Amino acid sequence: MTKNVTLLLSTWVAISLLSGCDRNTGTPATETGNAHAAAPEEVAAPAEASGEPAAVAQAGAPAPDRYPLLNFGLLDIDERVRFLSIAEAELCPCDGTASSLDACLQTEDVCMLAVTTAEIGMRMIKESAGDLEISDAMTQHVANARRVHTFDLSNTPWKGAEGATVTVVEFADFECPHCAELANVVRQLAERYGDRVRFYYKSFPLESHRNALAASLASHAAHRQGYFWQMHDLIFTHQRELQNATDANALLLSWAEQIGMNLERFQTDMADPAILAIVNAERQEGLTAGLSATPTLFINGVMVQDGYDVEGLAAQLDRALATAAP
Numbered sequence: 001m002t003k004n005v006t007l008l009l010s011t012w013v014a015i016s017l018l019s020g021c022d023r024n025t026g027t028p029a030t031e032t033g034n035a036h037a038a039a040p041e042e043v044a045a046p047a048e049a050s051g052e053p054a055a056v057a058q059a060g061a062p063a064p065d066r067y068p069l070l071n072f073g074l075l076d077i078d079e080r081v082r083f084l085s086i087a088e089a090e091l092c093p094c095d096g097t098a099s100s101l102d103a104c105l106q107t108e109d110v111c112m113l114a115v116t117t118a119e120i121g122m123r124m125i126k127e128s129a130g131d132l133e134i135s136d137a138m139t140q141h142v143a144n145a146r147r148v149h150t151f152d153l154s155n156t157p158w159k160g161a162e163g164a165t166v167t168v169v170e171f172a173d174f175e176c177p178h179c180a181e182l183a184n185v186v187r188q189l190a191e192r193y194g195d196r197v198r199f200y201y202k203s204f205p206l207e208s209h210r211n212a213l214a215a216s217l218a219s220h221a222a223h224r225q226g227y228f229w230q231m232h233d234l235i236f237t238h239q240r241e242l243q244n245a246t247d248a249n250a251l252l253l254s255w256a257e258q259i260g261m262n263l264e265r266f267q268t269d270m271a272d273p274a275i276l277a278i279v280n281a282e283r284q285e286g287l288t289a290g291l292s293a294t295p296t297l298f299i300n301g302v303m304v305q306d307g308y309d310v311e312g313l314a315a316q317l318d319r320a321l322a323t324a325a326p
Contacts, residue, residue, distance in 0.1 A: 020176070020293030020295060021173060021176035021179070021206060021209075021293055022206075061081055062080045062081065062084045066080075066084075066106065067105040067106060068108045069108070069110060069112075069115050072122075074122060075126070079125050079126070082125055083122060083125055087101040087118065088101075088102045090135065092104035093114055093117055093142045093145075094111035095111070101114060105118055113142065113145050116141065116305070117142055120137055120138050121137075124137060144290050144303075145305060147302070149289045149301045149302070150301060151289075153167075153200055156200045156202060156282075157200070157219075157228040157229065157232070158200045159229060160190050160195075160196075161194065161196055161197060162198075164195075164198035165324035166197045166198070166300055166320045166324055167197070167200065168189075168197060168198070168199045168298070169200045169202060169297070169298040169301075170182070170199065170296070171204040171289075171291055171296045171297075172201065172294050173294040173295075174205070174209075174216060174219070174235050174242060175215070176206065176209070179236070179295045180239050183232070183236045185308065185310050185313065186199055189313060196321060197317055201228075201232065203219065204283050204294050204296075205279065205283065209243075210248075211242050214248040214252060215248070217270050217275055218231060218266075218270060219235070220269070220275045221269035221275060222256065224269050224275075225265065227256075227260075227261055231255065231259060234255050234259065235252075249270065295308070299316055299320050300324070
């Protein structure tokens, strides 16, 4: 079991979300599927890219383009045959589906949980893992994706409804371009759902982003003065300046002054070990919940697998509100 868990965790690290920044490299991932949102042309490998003749499919091996949202061509012929055998035996994890994983992967509207589950199988086949190990890891992945996580929200910045029955917890990095895009999405959703949904923000600074930690500290220092969202918005609006800054603290101080904060208190709070402890605790919460990239959202404690655009998230919030209604 320990080996299975290790393989699963290493797979989580390897799977980068196409619309997210990988937690290890900090760079947008483009290799395979996307648990947030991806167009088929971004993740599907054309059959001719594999260099194999079209006759391969006629010989009984599954074609490289068998799955619209999966880069199946990463596997060689024998590996694809083995994957097909596993996928035919596994149930599709998509809600309301009783078909096999193989069957649902062949549809263009397959849920991204099925895609990320399949990616785990593909990667473990590449690692020469046994069929039982692969099945266990895929099952654990689905279970983790459906698990309801509990977060400490006692000192977490939020906006929206005071007594909301639906909460959204976001883990983000201030240098991640996709987090800047999501910030605009969250703003629109907060305006749309006003008194029905509560949105929380937690820092998950990536080690590969040199100024992300300083920005997280600055946001929490601003939070102490009641200016979190002003600092949040300003940082994301001028994200490129933050990324290029050689003296991030000076830049953040200038933004604190622009907002109208007490600068002496801001600098003191920036250096306060208690604020660093808060940021570290938030990052650890994300790791415990299985984050592999930023941004990552949780709706009522359940990790959002796809649909990070306004309408995609709105549909998920509507479902959550309907379920939570008395």
